[in-house]
Amino acid sequence: MMHYTPAMVLDELPPERPPAGPGACTRVLTAVHEATAGFAVPAAGGERPHILPLVQSAAFDYPDAASADLAARGQGYLYSRVGNPTVEAFARVIAELEGGAGALAFASGMAAISAALLSRVRAGDRILAADGLYGTSHELLTGLLPRYGVETDFVDACDPSAVERALRPTTRVIYVETITNPLVRVPDLPRLAAVARAHDAALIVDNTFATPLLCRPLEHGATLSLHSASKYLSGHGDLIGGVVVGGDADLARVGEVLKIVGGMMDPFCAWLALRGVRTLALRVERQVASAQLIAATLAETPGITRVAYPGLRAHPDHEVAQRVLRAPGAMLAFDVGSLAAARRMYDRARLVRRAASLGEIDSLFTHPVSFSHRGVPAAERERTGITEGLLRLSVGIEDPTDLIDDLLQALNAAPGL
């Protein structure tokens, strides 16, 4: 096995918050235990299950009318579309990690995004959204919402003055992602929050790529933060889910949509997500450390023309990332110069899997031009830097030196092999 030393292209990471409290792994486990303790069923001697039971039940039985009355008044469980202990426990964990008053869990990231946006707009309102959003979010904004009289303007969210200029009197929401796909751009959330506040608009942030460990958008002034739980939060690629975090009043508006549209997370999904999230900090720490090493190595590898990673000084948002993110994340993209070279490297990878997701324990490759950005016109792709030779890597938990060996052998495999 070879040994790699990171090239001197990465700045030191900002130090962890002062050691005033427990570390990230401890915080995650404590959040899970606290969320669990509130719901567990005490047994005869006061013992509780160590792991929260899966409450896979549509409804709840009442011993009498008084008990049913309590549930009807919102002081007990009624029906699992409206509330379920396992689902609420998962949501509480994420609220705790994000520093929000509360959270709601959804059947998918898209259900979370739809409910968050629908909670803020009515016909005639406008949304101001970042260029380069997750593809299905873009479809929601351009394909579905206009049918109901809600139009969206798009803007380079990494240019706060452009965002200010793009606001219109009817703009109610600014919608951005903490780290974009695949070029890992990082908008200045505190500045966008100030712009939104001055305009009396909500700032809604898709925090999927950053995880609550690297960014807590509410602390930067966001109104709502949301995730696809299908990615880092659950981490094992075995479920589809979403979550929205926010203050009580903002979340109540989202809850009204959830209750009616019905995109709640299923209890079994929540139980799996609770299992996955226990190792969130451990996974992310490993993944970020590996991503830094890989980015630094690829940046110095002949045949690679460009590496997009916020930890590199050459990245356009390097300085913003140092303020907004606790670490530069575990997503990166790099250009191998041509369509043929990209497809060859994609094919030749052995450890890195070829799956259309991210944030899993396995490292995953996508080739944006072939998949996520297939429908984007070539001129538009080139303008936004989504070149034919670009590959996106979601760094997993494999040993970093093995990953680097795999990437280099895949890159250097002779054409036609």
Ligand SMILES: *Cc1c(COP(=O)(O)O)cnc(C)c1O
């Ligand atoms: C995957 C993803 C979504 C959509 O989430 P689903 O769980 O697939 O519905 C939204 N935003 C980002 C950034 C994602 O990566």
